[in-house]
Amino acid sequence: MHGKFLKPFAGLVAGLVAVLAGCATLPDVAPYRDATVQLRSAVLASGNAVGAELRNATLAVEEKDRANLEKSAKTFSENWQVRVESADALVVYAQALAEITKAGKEGGDTARSLAAALEQLAGGVGIALPPAGAVATLTDTAAFVYAQVAAVKASRSLEDALVAAQPAVNEIAAKLGKDLDASLALVEAAYLLQRLALDDKYGQEKSFLKALERERRKLYGQGQLSREDEKRLKEIGELYDSSKSWREPMQAAFAQLEKRHEVEREVIVATKAAVAEWAAAHRGLAFAVRDRRTINVEGLIQATLEARELVRRLRAL
Amino acid sequence: MSDEWEDIEGHEQWQAKLEELLTEAESAARGEDDSKRFAVSRRLTDFITNSWPNDKAIKAMDEIAKRTAQDLLLQTIHERVREIAGRTAELRQLGKEFQDLADAASASASAIRLEKAHRVAKTLTDSVHLLKDLRASLDSGSDASLIRNVDKAMDTIQKLRAMVERES
Numbered sequence: 001m002h003g004k005f006l007k008p009f010a011g012l013v014a015g016l017v018a019v020l021a022g023c024a025t026l027p028d029v030a031p032y033r034d035a036t037v038q039l040r041s042a043v044l045a046s047g048n049a050v051g052a053e054l055r056n057a058t059l060a061v062e063e064k065d066r067a068n069l070e071k072s073a074k075t076f077s078e079n080w081q082v083r084v085e086s087a088d089a090l091v092v093y094a095q096a097l098a099e100i101t102k103a104g105k106e107g108g109d110t111a112r113s114l115a116a117a118l119e120q121l122a123g124g125v126g127i128a129l130p131p132a133g134a135v136a137t138l139t140d141t142a143a144f145v146y147a148q149v150a151a152v153k154a155s156r157s158l159e160d161a162l163v164a165a166q167p168a169v170n171e172i173a174a175k176l177g178k179d180l181d182a183s184l185a186l187v188e189a190a191y192l193l194q195r196l197a198l199d200d201k202y203g204q205e206k207s208f209l210k211a212l213e214r215e216r217r218k219l220y221g222q223g224q225l226s227r228e229d230e231k232r233l234k235e236i237g238e239l240y241d242s243s244k245s246w247r248e249p250m251q252a253a254f255a256q257l258e259k260r261h262e263v264e265r266e267v268i269v270a271t272k273a274a275v276a277e278w279a280a281a282h283r284g285l286a287f288a289v290r291d292r293r294t295i296n297v298e299g300l301i302q303a304t305l306e307a308r309e310l311v312r313r314l315r316a317l
Numbered sequence: 318m319s320d321e322w323e324d325i326e327g328h329e330q331w332q333a334k335l336e337e338l339l340t341e342a343e344s345a346a347r348g349e350d351d352s353k354r355f356a357v358s359r360r361l362t363d364f365i366t367n368s369w370p371n372d373k374a375i376k377a378m379d380e381i382a383k384r385t386a387q388d389l390l391l392q393t394i395h396e397r398v399r400e401i402a403g404r405t406a407e408l409r410q411l412g413k414e415f416q417d418l419a420d421a422a423s424a425s426a427s428a429i430r431l432e433k434a435h436r437v438a439k440t441l442t443d444s445v446h447l448l449k450d451l452r453a454s455l456d457s458g459s460d461a462s463l464i465r466n467v468d469k470a471m472d473t474i475q476k477l478r479a480m481v482e483r484e485s
Contacts, residue, residue: 072398086412093415096422103429157425172411183395185351189390207371
């Protein structure tokens with residue numbers, strides 16, 4: 001590297017290193033960025049689940065209510081798309097934070113790369129360079145100094161970015177939290193509409209089974225059983241067994257609806273928890289940069305992993 | 318079977334139970350607590366499942382219970398969708414805000430990576446090579462003035478390079 005490049009630094013090296021060393025610890029933002037990507041997936045999956053259930057519910061209501069419900073389902077999906085786009089912006093933002101940290105940690109490489117570019121230029125315009133060994137020493141020194149400078153710059157930029165974003169982080173977390181609460185209500189209402197339709201569809205069958213159950217309990221409830229009672233209990237058992245061909249598909253239909261509803265509900269609850277953890281982790285990140293300490297995003301990682309697992313289960317249904 | 322339905326016998330009692338549920342449904346519909354609406358909807362559904370015997374009068378009651386539960390659930394859906402739609406403009410704005418914050422953070426990262434200095438160094442190096450090629454192609458007699466200008470340009474580039482070093 002040409003000597004001029006180092007002149008401004010030469011006298012400062014010892015002092016700068018003493019001042020800068022240890023005061024520019026950069027937190028690892030990559031886990032936060034990765035968790036933000038997972039959060040985006042959970043927001044998308046929550047919206048998809050609600051949209052799908054609302055569409056399913058349209059098949060469970062009477063003709064006169066169907067058009068309005070279809071309209072609400074469409075309105076929901078269109079509006080949820082804006083939530084997904086907002087989550088996309090969160091991912092881009094988290095990626096940019098990670099870029100600052102990366103740039104701060106790679107200051108030495110940056111300086112070496114620039115030195116190489118300037119050496120090439122020096123050769124081009126015919127400037128005589130110092131001997132190779134001296135260039136290497138100067139480059140190493142400059143790289144070392146710039147590594148410290150870059151870390152300090154990155155630390156400040158990161159702190160500025162985090163502080164500037166915190167109000168927006170709080171606001172988006174609060175709004176997404178409310179949206180997810182409303183989504184829980186939507187998925188519950190859509191589920192109950194479908195259950196109501198199933199109850200209606202299998203009304204006769206359920207009444208029949210209930211009648212058998214009532215009679216059986218009445219017989220057992222009266223104490224001593226007569227021969228007639230025993231005979232009737234046997235008949236009840238046979239009637240119950242003979243219902244298997246329609247009872248099992250009916251029970252399967254209810255079980256499938258219950259299972260899907262349970263997982264969808266869990267996905268939305270987990271997404272809401274992940275959003276809250278994400279906002280808390282952002283605050284923690286800002287404090288960590290300010291106080292020059294490491295950050296703990298374990299809570300966020302756990303919350304997003306849980307949401308991811310539930311999304312996987314939901315897709316598998 | 319829950320206790321609520323255990324001791325109900327005959328049309329009158331089922332009718333009374335339905336009226337009790339309809340009053341609760343009306344109250345829940347006027348309020349904004351979704352959990353109350355869902356609770357009464359579930360009980361209306363349970364009413365349909367448990368009402369007995371399955372004769373014409375009971376079926377008529379079941380139909381009223383079903384209609385009421387359905388109306389309550391549909392009302393909730395329409396209200397919650399409207400609520401979500403009401404926040405969309407603010408969320409869109411927040412999304413843009415995060416995009417701006419991301420742009421600013423990326424610009425900081427770019428500055429730390431000395432990207433501008435790298436770009437200037439690369440552009441200058443490319444220019445030098447082009448000027449050298451040009452100079453080599455010129456005739457020293459007829460193009461003397463141009464050669465002087467090319468040399469001047471090379472000199473300017475050298476000064477620029479020194480500036481890049483200082484500013485980096």
